[in-house]
Amino acid sequence: MVVSDSRDEVPGVRFEPVFAVDSRLSKLRRLFWLRRLVKEFKPDVVHGHYLTVGGFYASLSGGKRIVGSAWGSDVYHDPERSFTNRMILRFALRRCDLVFAGSKDAAEAVHKFGYEGEVPIVRFGVDPEKFKRTSRHGTDEFRILSPRHCSRIYNPLVIIDAFKKMLPRMANAYLYLVESGNQLAEVHERVETDPELAKHVRFYSWKPYGEMPALYGAMDLAISIPNSDSVAASVIESMACEVPVIASDIPNMRELVEPGTTGYLTRIDIDSVADMMLKAYSVRKLLPEIGKRARAKVVDPATHVTWDSNMRVAQDAYERLIKEIQVR
Numbered sequence: 001m002v003v004s005d006s007r008d009e010v011p012g013v014r015f016e017p018v019f020a021v022d023s024r025l026s027k028l029r030r031l032f033w034l035r036r037l038v039k040e041f042k043p044d045v046v047h048g049h050y051l052t053v054g055g056f057y058a059s060l061s062g063g064k065r066i067v068g069s070a071w072g073s074d075v076y077h078d079p080e081r082s083f084t085n086r087m088i089l090r091f092a093l094r095r096c097d098l099v100f101a102g103s104k105d106a107a108e109a110v111h112k113f114g115y116e117g118e119v120p121i122v123r124f125g126v127d128p129e130k131f132k133r134t135s136r137h138g139t140d141e142f143r144i145l146s147p148r149h150c151s152r153i154y155n156p157l158v159i160i161d162a163f164k165k166m167l168p169r170m171a172n173a174y175l176y177l178v179e180s181g182n183q184l185a186e187v188h189e190r191v192e193t194d195p196e197l198a199k200h201v202r203f204y205s206w207k208p209y210g211e212m213p214a215l216y217g218a219m220d221l222a223i224s225i226p227n228s229d230s231v232a233a234s235v236i237e238s239m240a241c242e243v244p245v246i247a248s249d250i251p252n253m254r255e256l257v258e259p260g261t262t263g264y265l266t267r268i269d270i271d272s273v274a275d276m277m278l279k280a281y282s283v284r285k286l287l288p289e290i291g292k293r294a295r296a297k298v299v300d301p302a303t304h305v306t307w308d309s310n311m312r313v314a315q316d317a318y319e320r321l322i323k324e325i326q327v328r
Helices: 027-041 050-059 083-095 104-112 156-169 184-192 195-200 209-217 233-240 270-282 284-299 307-327
Strands: 046-049 066-070 098-101 142-146 173-178 201-204 221-224 245-248 263-266
Touching: 027 050, 046 050, 050 066, 050 083, 066 083, 066 104, 098 104, 098 307, 142 156, 156 173, 156 184, 156 195, 156 270, 173 195, 184 195, 195 201, 209 233, 221 233, 221 270, 233 245, 233 284, 245 270, 263 270, 270 284
Parallel strands: 046 066, 066 098, 142 173, 142 221, 173 201, 221 245, 245 263
Antiparallel strands: none
C-alpha cells in the first residue's frame, strides 16, 4: 500500500491519498485515517519517507515495525529552523526500528540526532537502461540544464546571475529552467527585465519521469547547486545520460562528482558558479568524454546508485529487520 500526498496511481498497488494537498482534512483526522488503514492492512513494515513528515506519521501509525528515510532537508534544514522540528525529528527517530539515508553524510546526521542503529544507504537511484544517451542536439548551441525547481534551496538566482556574468564569453549558451518552484516569480522578473537574459534563458514545463531522458539528452551540461541535499536523483540521472554536472561542493555531491573527471564542484556564489560554467564551456569538446566517465561511475555496482542495487540493499535490510523482531 502506498500512502501519499498526491492522487496519482501506481499500477498493481493500493494507493491511498491520505495527505493529498487539496484535502481539507485536518492533520489529526489524517492521522486517524492512516491508523485505520494500518490496522486494516496489517503491514509488516510502515516506512515513512522524509523523517520530519512521513517518518513522523509512520511513528504514530500503530505499525509493528517502523522504518524511516532521511532525504536531506529533514536532517539538515528542518532541525535548524525550529525547536519543534528538532523534537519531531528526535521523536520519529526514537520510534524507528530502522532508518535509511540517501548518503553517508546524511547517515551521520541521523546519528547526531540520537539514532543508534544501522543506517543503510539507499538513494533515489536511476534505471540506467532508461536513462542513457541516445543522441545529441546537433546544433552549435551550448545548452545548460537546471533540472531542479526554481526554489530558494536550489539557488536559481545565483545560477541566473552567474550565467549572465559569463554570457559575453559564451555567446551561444542557453540556460534551461523549469517552470515551477517557490521563487519562480522572482526568476521570471530577473530574466524578463534583462533583454540579454531574455534571449538566452528558456523555460520548460515539469516533465514526467519517462520524458526526462530525452530532456537530458538535448543538453551539454547540467547544474544543481542546492544548499543541502542527499545524492540527488537529478544529478544521478544527468550523469547516467552522459551529461556532466556542476554541483554544490557539499559532502553528498562529493560521493559522485569528481572535479574534472565526472563533473564539477562549486561554492554557492555567483563568481564561483560563473567560473565553473566558463571552465566547462572552455573544454566543451571534451564534455562528451567527461559524460562517459560520469555514466561509468553511475553504473559501477560499487557506487550503489542504480535502482537494482538500491532495492537489493533495502530488501536485505527489511528482511533482517523482520527476522530480528521475530526472534525477540
